Amino acid sequence: MQDSFVLGSAADAGSVRRINGEDRQMESWFPSPAARRENCSEKIGSEFDGCALFPLFVFGGLLLLAGFGFFLDAYLGPVGWVFGGGFTLFGALMVYLPIHLMMVQSRIGTSKVTLSVQPLYLGETFQVQFVQPVKTSVTLNAVTFELICQEQVTYTGTFKSKNGRVSKSTKTKTVFSEKKVLAVSGTIDPREKIRGELEFTIPEDAMHSLGDSGTGIGWKLNVLTDIANWPNHGGQIDVLVAPRSVRARPEA
Known part of the structure; x- marks a missing residue:
């Protein structure tokens, strides 16, 4: 599913927020009125021959x-x-x-992760469905999910006359993290699949997804399948969180 996004000026977009002691103009991406909120599925892992x-x-x-x-x-x-x-x-x-x-x-296939709806609103609870086929009988220790929000800030330094460029450095900080484990474990046969469902809630006071020339806020969902006595299988998918003001808008 391909969502369309526009750069707009919602109530909290275009506002000034103080980040790391600096006032920054926020620019945020949110769904255009023509974009519908639908479930979103992504595959984690690739099959290589x-x-x-x-x-x-x-x-x-x-x-x-x-x-x-x-x-x-x-x-x-x-x-x-x-x-x-x-x-x-x-x-x-x-x-x-x-x-x-x-x-x-040789033992597990590509996993499929489905979010009940995208984009998400601040304070909204959403469901995560997980399905992963197995090729041989395996002992599953756990399937772990971690919802994280990371803030990336680019600092501009002094001008360097040697190369004619301004020095820059980027730092990433995790500002929110919540970990949950799927309620399934034990022996999984090839005729079965590793499958389950759980819920996450975007905090009401969190920041929505945004990006500008100096600051970025990104939400991601990390997934890790832990098989006993075997290499782990994992990946990461992006989660889009819309500004609070968008929630009040009627959907097209």
């Missing part, structure tokens, strides 16, 4: 061999240790990633 993972595995193996080659070359001295360590580290990582993905996909 062997052909897609094999080149990554081979390239990682070549990096490992190059790293060992630097280690064995006594004439390079410290340089050999530096290059050898770097090649070995990246090679091991690139070999591990396809193995990890193949292990995960």
Whole structure:
């Protein structure tokens, strides 16, 4: 589902808020009158076949061999240790990633997360439905959901004459977090699916989704499937929260 959004001036959009000791002009995205509030489904995880993972595995193996080659070359001295360590580290990582993905996909499939409605209003309660197929019998420890709101602020520093640019730094802070566990666990057979439903509530006094040149507020839902004695499977989806004033508007 594709929602349409416009940059508007609701009651709290275009207002000035004090963030980290600075007055900032807020710009917010909210649904246009033509956009309907509907449920929204997203898939977490991707299915990779062997052909897609094999080149990554081979390239990682070549990096490992190059790293060992630097280690064995006594004439390079410290340089050999530096290059050898770097090649070995990246090679091991690139070999591990396809193995990890193949292990995960050998037992569980792509999960589907459905939000009862999007965009959400401040103070609104919404339902989250979760469905994930399994390929072999697994022991499920837990499926954990975490609703988070993060504030990202970009600080502008001094002008640097060497490169002709103004220095900038970005900091991200989690301003809200709530974690819940799906009420399902134990042995799941291939003919079954990991499935369940739970609720979250957007706090009434929270900030809606917004973004401008210096500040961003983003809502996300993290999902993690914990399988006993097996690599975890997880992902993240975006959650859109509309300004408070939009709720009073009649929907088209």
